[in-house]
Amino acid sequence: MTKESFLIQSSLADQAREALRDQIISGKLPPNARIDLHDLAQQWNISPTPLRDAVKALESSGLVEIQPRRGVFVAGLDRKGLRETFELRMAFEGMAARLAAVHLPDGLAADAGRRYRAAGAMPADLQETALQEVDTLVHDIVRDNCGNSRLIRLMEGVRDLVQWSRQTIIRHVPESFAASLPEHLAICDALAARHADGAERAMRIHLDGVLARIEDYLDAHGTVIA
Structure with a gap:
């Protein structure tokens, strides 16, 4: 991956993180809701990689949970x-x-x-x-x-x-x-x-x-x- 493509990928991940964060905090995605990453990738016209990076960042902040073999969910409150x-x-x-x-x-x-x-x-x-x-x-x-x-x-x-x-x-x-x-x-x-x-x-x-x-x-x- 070139430096330029890495920066583009990083920027997309940041944008995806902010967009997903806003949906969670606003309540559009309520606690315990399943997050369909494939559907979001299509809606936002991005590849799965930056979206996965965004999810990992939000998992670190406590907003989402990654459940093996089940998927990604908004954290429960x-x-x-x-x-x-x-x-x-x-x-x-x-x-x-x-x-x-x-x-x-x-x-x-x-x-x-x-x-x-x-x-x-x-x-x-x-x-x-x-x-x-x-x-x-x-x-x-x-x-x-x-x-x-x-x-x-x-x-x-x-x-x-x-x-x-x-x-x-x-x-x-x-x-x-x-x-x-x-x-x-x-x-x-x-x-x-x-x-x-x-x-x-x-x-x-x-x-x-x-x-x-x-x-x-x-x-x-x-x-x-x-």
């Missing part, structure tokens, strides 16, 4: 998988919140708190959309301002898994936005006060609360989110 994902988030984002309380610019957390309060004060018919728009705000702030490049890379490593679980949860438990509001405000207040212990504790309490709400959904509707 069950109680165990959710708890493992949230345990990672509690460890990484809790530490990021602790560090961000020291490093973030003055006024940033207070401004985020004002944006959350403004969203929470919207009329009932607009509140859910407003809260969804700011839902990841404080999470982005602690990641971007933790001052630890290695921690940021670890968080980026599970980004796809976090986005996928979040979008799946939103489709099934939309009321979690309102329930998360006081938790987000507690994180913002601790960050604004530069209270490192409090920021880490508030982030962990928030993520534990989100997980508990999802587990309540699973208790009521079944053990797997589809």
